[in-house]
Amino acid sequence: MKDNWVKLNIEQFARTFVFSLLLFFMLLLITDSQLQFKQYSLFFVLSIFGSSCLCFTYDDRNKTYLRSLFRFSELCQEGSDADQLIKELTNEIQSVLLGKQIALINYDKKTLKLKGNHIQVPNINISNFKIGEIRETASGSILFIGEKCDTFVFIHLSHKGHPIKIRENEADWLRMLAFCTASALQNKLLIQKKIDEIIIDDQHKCKSAVLSKVLFSISEIERTKLAQDIHDSIIQELIFVCRELEYHVEKYKDIYYIREILLDNIQYIREKCFDLRPPFLMEMGLLRSIQVLIDKHKSNYQLDIEFFVDVKDDSIFTEDITINFYRIVQELLTNAVKHSKASYIVLTMIQKKTSLMFVYEDNGIGIDWNKVNSKTNSFGLTGIKERINCMSGIHNISSGVNEGLLLRFEISTKNE
Ligand SMILES: Nc1ncnc2c1ncn2[C@@H]1O[C@H](COP(=O)(O)OP(=O)(O)OP(=O)(O)O)[C@@H](O)[C@H]1O
Ligand SMILES: [Mg+2]
Structure with a gap:
């Protein structure tokens, strides 16, 4: 510096x-x-x-160009749409090139012909223009700034109907503005394409698997971040307070119980962090992680849980499958504790030739569908179905009052 x-x-x-x-x-x-x-x-x-x-x-002009670039690149990061962004660009150029006429010209991507009612621009061949390129025409200079869905967008710069004289540093500044605009427009195009794909997908299937996938992965990222934040802030602070207290416990016996409460809370928050995102899910693998979850449930609640596994090749457990299966088992066991009054649960996982099958069964009170269908704030079962759907799986739930619960689902493990 x-x-x-x-x-x-x-x-x-x-x-x-x-x-x-x-x-x-x-x-x-x-x-x-x-x-x-x-x-x-x-x-x-x-x-x-x-x-x-x-x-x-001379230096002052350069600073003006630099400031303008900073200003505009900040604007590019905002979520404004393509038309708004292009408008901001013309305003930015106008604010620096005072007294010059700045106008937008659009060319149709397919026909390469001028679109809309524009200022008089002589017909030019735009097929080999590069982003940021400036060319002089009889009516003014034109700068290529990028493309929208069906249009190539240019900016026309003139002074009293003639091309303006563009100095070298001015041309560099305009080029940089064009690059910023082009990449922001490109990103918007890509996002729009993805959204269109999701919408089309949504029209074909009753519920979009792509959308569920996106939402689940966002939620996984948020959970990981939250677990990390809680671990790094609250837990560390509580541990620090606990250590500080240790020095005084000898002297003031009556603060002993405060330290105990703190230790209980640290343990509780640790467990919640583990539920939010088990730290070694990918490293430990799905089967061991599920076993840890089962062991925790067995030791914390009066539940007899058995887990039968027949999987020969655990390379079928991609990150998607691992996270989805883990979350499904987590929700099923939470529901079992919360609602089922079951004493016995069996989980089974069987690898078939081209698919993976999973079965959950409990001997609890079963689901009263009349009550469940009228509930509006329950997301667990819906989440399970969504996760199976986003792995392109098929499922079957069978339950009724005093019938326990049986959930069976199967996903394909064939590489498409
Ligand atoms: N294993 C089970 N045995 C008996 N009833 C169950 C079982 N699992 C779910 N239920 C019933 O189905 C309902 C819906 O379950 P779901 O998991 O969708 O919601 P929830 O557990 O109430 O809330 P959350 O959104 O926190 O999961 C429960 O309220 C419960 O009545
Ligand atoms: Mg639930």
Whole structure:
């Protein structure tokens, strides 16, 4: 940073010095007479003053371009739509190139013909334009700034119906603005394409698997972040307070119980963090993670849980399958504890030739569908179905009052 500053100032000094000398000799040539020392000195001071003014004006223009670039790249990060962004760009150019006429011109992507009622622009071949390229036409200069869904977008710069004179640094600034705009427009196009895909998908299937997938992965990222935040902040603070208390426990016996409460809370929050996102789910693998979950349920509640596994090749457990299966088992066991009054649960996982089958069965009170269908704030069972759907699986739930619950689902493990 400091080096750059020194380099810039040396450059500025050198520029000013060369300008001063030039100006000085020019003044000498113009006067063409024998001068006295006093006049020489005056000329010299005048030259330095003049060239400094020139250099500062030059630097000031560069700063204006830089500021404009910062301003516009910040705007690009905002969520405005393509038309709004292009409008902001024309405003930005207008605010710097005062007094010039700035207009938008659109060309149809398929026919390469001008679209809409525009200012008079002579017909030009736009097929080989590059982003940021500026060309002069009879009516003005045109700058290529990118593409919208069906249009190539250009900016027309003119002064009283003629092309404007574009200096080198001005051209660089316009080029950079065009690059920023083009990449922002490109991102918007890609997002729009994805949204269209999701909508089309949604029309074909009753519920979009792609959308569920996106939402589940966003929720997984959020859970991981939350678990990490709680672990790094609250738990660490509580551990610190606990350690501080240890020094005083000997002296003030009655604060012993505060330390115990703190330790219980640390343990509780740790468990919640584990539920939010088991730290070693991918490292431990699905089967071991499910076993850990089962062991926790067995030791915390009066439940007999058996887990039968017949899987020969655990490379079928992709990240998607691992997370989805883990979350499904987690919800089923939570429901069993919350609602089922079951004493016995059996989980079975069987790898078939091209599919993976999973079965959950409990001997509890079963689901009263009349009650469940009228509930509006239950998401567990819906989430399970959504997860099976987003793995393109098929499922079957069988339950009724006093019939326990049986859920069976199967997903394909064939690589498409
Ligand atoms: N194993 C089960 N045995 C008996 N009833 C069940 C079982 N699992 C779910 N239920 C019933 O189905 C309802 C819906 O379950 P779901 O998991 O969708 O919601 P929830 O557990 O009430 O709330 P959450 O959104 O926190 O999961 C439950 O309220 C419960 O009445
Ligand atoms: Mg539930």
